[in-house]
Amino acid sequence: MNERITLKYDVHCDDFTRAGEASSSVKRKLKLMGVNPDVIRKVAIALYEGEINMVIHSYGGTIEVIISPSVIEMILRDTGPGIKDIELAMQAGYSTAPDNIRSLGFGAGMGLPNIKKYTDDLKIESEMGIGTTLRMLVYIPLEE
Amino acid sequence: MTIKDVKDILGARFICGEEFQDREVHAACGSDMMSDVLAFVKDRAVLLTGLCNPQVIRTAEMMDIVCIVFVRGKQPDETMIEMAKEREIALICTGHRMFSACGMLYSKGLGGGAPYR
Numbered sequence: 103m104n105e106r107i108t109l110k111y112d113v114h115c116d117d118f119t120r121a122g123e124a125s126s127s128v129k130r131k132l133k134l135m136g137v138n139p140d141v142i143r144k145v146a147i148a149l150y151e152g153e154i155n156m157v158i159h160s161y162g163g164t165i166e167v168i169i170s171p172s173v174i175e176m177i178l179r180d181t182g183p184g185i186k187d188i189e190l191a192m193q194a195g196y197s198t199a200p201d202n203i204r205s206l207g208f209g210a211g212m213g214l215p216n217i218k219k220y221t222d223d224l225k226i227e228s229e230m231g232i233g234t235t236l237r238m239l240v241y242i243p244l245e246e
Numbered sequence: 247m248t249i250k251d252v253k254d255i256l257g258a259r260f261i262c263g264e265e266f267q268d269r270e271v272h273a274a275c276g277s278d279m280m281s282d283v284l285a286f287v288k289d290r291a292v293l294l295t296g297l298c299n300p301q302v303i304r305t306a307e308m309m310d311i312v313c314i315v316f317v318r319g320k321q322p323d324e325t326m327i328e329m330a331k332e333r334e335i336a337l338i339c340t341g342h343r344m345f346s347a348c349g350m351l352y353s354k355g356l357g358g359g360a361p362y363r
Contacts (some may be wrong), residue, residue, distance in 0.1 A: 119325075122304035129308065139310075146308040147284050154301075204279075207297045207305075211280035218286070 109167040113156045113180070118206060119215075121157040124165045127152040132169070137242065144220040144240045145174050152178045152214045152236055158203050159183065160233065171242065178236040185228040192218065247356060249313045249336050252292055255350050256315065256340040262327050263336025269312050274356050276317075276348040280305040288359050300323055303329040313336065316339055316343045336342060 109131065129146040131187035149165070156163050156178060163180030183190050191198075192214050199209025218224050223239040250267035253260060260267070275289035278297045283305050292313045293306055298320040314338040316322060322330070322337060330337050340347055352358070354357055 122301065122308075126304060126307060142310070143287065143310060147287075150304065150308045151281070151284060165291055207278060207280035207295075207301055210279045210281040212279075212285055216281060216284050220351055 105216075107169045109165075109169070111165040112180075113153055113160075113163050113165055115157060115160055115162045115182075117160060121154055122150055124207065125153050128167050129242045132174075135169070138175075141174065141240055141242050143165060145176070148220045148238055148240070149176055149178075151216045152176070152238070154208055154211050156180045156182075156198055158208065163233070165180075172244075176236070176238040176240075178238075181233040182236075184230040184232055185226065185234055188226050188228060193239065196226045247354065249338075251354070252313060252315065252351060252356070255339050255354050256338070256342055256347055258338045258340035258342075259317065261316075261322060261337040261339055262331050263334070264267060264335060265315070266312070266336045269336070271312060271356065273359050274348070274351055275358065276344055278344075283309065283311075286359065291349070292356070294344060294351075296320055296326075296344055298326070300326055300329060302326070303333065303335065306330075306335050307333050313338060315340060315347060317347045 132142045160180035160182030168175040170242040188197050194215040195211040197209050197211035203209040221238040222241045225237040228234040249269050270290055271292045272290045274292040275283055275286045276294035277283050278295055291311050293311045294315045296317050303326050315338045319341045
């Protein structure tokens with residue numbers, strides 16, 4: 103795998119049944135490309151948490167995944183209310199998700215902490231009333 | 247232990263994935279909150295849950311979970327069963343409650359991994 107591959111997906115808000123389709127597709131593609139399984143799992147989990155966040159909190163957006171030989175870059179852009187206090191949102195257990203989301207198994211305040219845990223770099227830009235962009239990197243270790 | 251052992255210990259039944267019953271399982275995680283599950287990484291794990299929606303299957307897919315046990319007699323719908331079949335995830339249903347089901351597997355040697363840090 104020497105070339106750079108870019109994958110793009112649209113994410114729709116409130117479509118909880120389809121939430122995770124983009125992450126699932128990325129995971130399958132990485133598997134077919136023979137990427138290291140630990141890298142795949144880190145990418146899949148971080149992307150899935152991010153995708154779920156977009157479905158729950160935003161008005162919709164796009165996911166762009168750029169796969170190159172040494173790193174996988176994921177850019178999640180949404181339009182939406184934005185994150186008021188990013189530092190607070192990064193704390194495990196802090197959540198603004200409504201009760202109906204909790205009954206669906208999410209909204210435990212673990213989304214962003216999990217994303218941070220599974221990525222090698224995470225940058226969050228958010229503007230109130232405009233939207234949020236997450237840039238995440240997962241490095242691919244050199245094969246021995 | 248194997249997926250079949252999990253099924254037998256819990257007096258459970260297969261909903262799908264019986265053909266994978268000889269696959270080994272090394273650890274288990276019991277939760278209705280999928281983000282808690284996503285914080286848990288173990289190879290060849292079993293997920294016990296009382297939550298019954300497509301995101302349970304997707305969460306299992308992201309984590310490479312090999313078997314999902316639905317506790318309290320929860321029954322997944324056709325969409326979920328189809329998703330599990332496509333992803334080669336065995337689905338099992340038991341009437342036991344979460345605490346009992348976890349305890350039964352734990353007492354037979356199935357661990358839950360290290361404490362969360």
